[in-house]
Amino acid sequence: MADIEKLEKLARLVRFYILEMTTRVGSGHTNSSLSAVELAVSLFSTKFRFDLKNPENPANDRIIFSKGHASPLVYALYAAYSGLTEKDLTGYRTINSPLEGHPNPRFKYADVATGSLGQGLGIGLGMALALRLAPLTQGKLSDYQLRTTNYELPTVYVLMGDGEFAEGSVWEALELASHYKADNLVGIIDVNRLGQSDQTLLGWDVETYKKRVEAFGWQAMVIDGHDLKALVDLWTSLETGKGKPVIVIAKTVKGKGVSMLEDVNGWHGRPLPQEDFEKAVKELGNVDKSLRGKVALPDKNMKFSTRSNSIYSSSLSASLKVNFVEKVPYKINEEIATRKAYGEALTVLAEVNPLVVSLDADVKNSTYTESFNDKYPKRFYEMFIAEQNMVSVAVGMAAMGYVPFVATFGVFLTRAFDQIRMAGYSRANVKFLGSHAGVSIGEDGPSQMALQDIAMFRTIDGSTILYPADGVATWRMVQLASKNEGIFYIRTNRPATPVIYTYKEAEQFKIGGSKVVRSSSTDKLTIVACGVTLIEALRAADELKKKKVNVRVIDAYSVKPIDEKTLRKAASETNNLVITVEDHYPEGGLGDAVLNVFAQDGQVKVFKLAVAKMPKSGKPQELLDYEGISSRGIIDKILQILG
Structure with a gap:
């Protein structure tokens, strides 16, 4: 049994650090941190298992502070348990310190970035699912065996604010x-009643929280979030692995x-101003700055497939060595939808890399990930029509070393x-597939057309955007995404298009190429196109050639980063005239990526063809014609430019 008197002293120390950090820097969420002190201290001193000297130990329990604005609590807590020094705390919210206003992986104990509320539980679910999958990946234990032995999985804890339950x-x-x-x-809900501007939706109505989460299939319990003895009893008696996730609903007081x-x-x-800080510290009573809590170590015999152990590196190196593009089954001029090629490529990739997992939002028969599900059902996750949570779960799985597509x-x-x-x-290693891009989807109409997606992903720091024009290129894009860390977006189309590349040609494709x-x-x-408009550009080039007009055509399959060198060379050799063609809105897509290359040039003229009118239902070719991005529209624009 934990020493309650010592826990009270630790709670006092954590509160002191919270107040000191925020007052020193003149900013920070003081009262949101103070409400969860007993919750955190009692958990760290009893149930939580973590190696502070090796935060990547795969046997560690995990904790996500979804209420990331309570970062003073996070840093104060780790200082009180010897993970940080008091000197470390002096850097809080300063530019050269990893102790930022909201935690992110610059801080050694943060697996992911938090602060945008409502995401921590989904991320925690991704981690929990990854931990359940880990023994299966290594082929040591089946899911049945996990439930019939005393082989205990690490637990993932998620501390949430009550406000984010809206x-x-x-x-x-x-x-x-x-x-x-x-x-x-x-899950742990810090029900402190107050949001940023007023009372939260339910205030202190903890019984309604309990009824609602129980209705969603969770085991729920209500507790006084400041009663250390009750909290210690709860944590020491809490049993996981009973078939249901658990949620602790703690009634607390903000501040x-x-x-x-x-x-x-x-x-x-x-934060408190200095004069009020001194009063508050006096109110806390005697603070023992030499006191330190202790977090129990995890079971050293537990081994899981995360980045910190050998299976991740060996699986990754294996996938790098195997050129599965050689297995592409498509022939030149064969028609195959790139969305279908994606599903087939991903299934073959899974043979090479056991850390690849597939997540799909109830469209697996359209994205063709059903083939992955058929062959690797334990590594396929049906996420249903809940895309926000699907992304959060993927981030959690990536944090545990898996490669989610x-x-x-x-x-x-x-x-x-x-x-x-x-x-x-979070610098998450997540790969996104967006199918049914642009007006080329046809009759379903504008609500189903991805026309802003490239612009969206271009804004993500460090992201890579790949847009294959045929099935063979799609296989290569899947391979490139799996070989390289970071956020990737692969854009595919609904209609079948002809294969134009051999696998030998596709092998040369590279990021930024x-x-x-x-x-x-x-x-x-020079015509610059990608995806479905590349096929239209090639048709236009063939027709123009009959009119004695030669044009250069570039497949800009790497939209981000874009191939500046090739674009500049082409422009210099084609009268400094460039036209971009894209099945996307004009703002933020391929055309703007090309414009960025020549923005400071002053010599090159760039003309953009894009989806400029409100789309409507129709056949794919009709819609490409309607928007002026078909071969016909390209020819008309080029003849206009050339006079």
């Missing part, structure tokens, strides 16, 4: 966690421990833009 993504995570029986996942802050609105995101219609990924944005800050597919010494202009 976010729909939280409820997406709740329902999926119970669906997958993620019983190594424990607890400092009377002028307790349950007082208007202090969110504000996330697939849905490109248009529906825009719904998850915030999750994708935060994945960028392009392919000159038509050229001559008398080219008058």
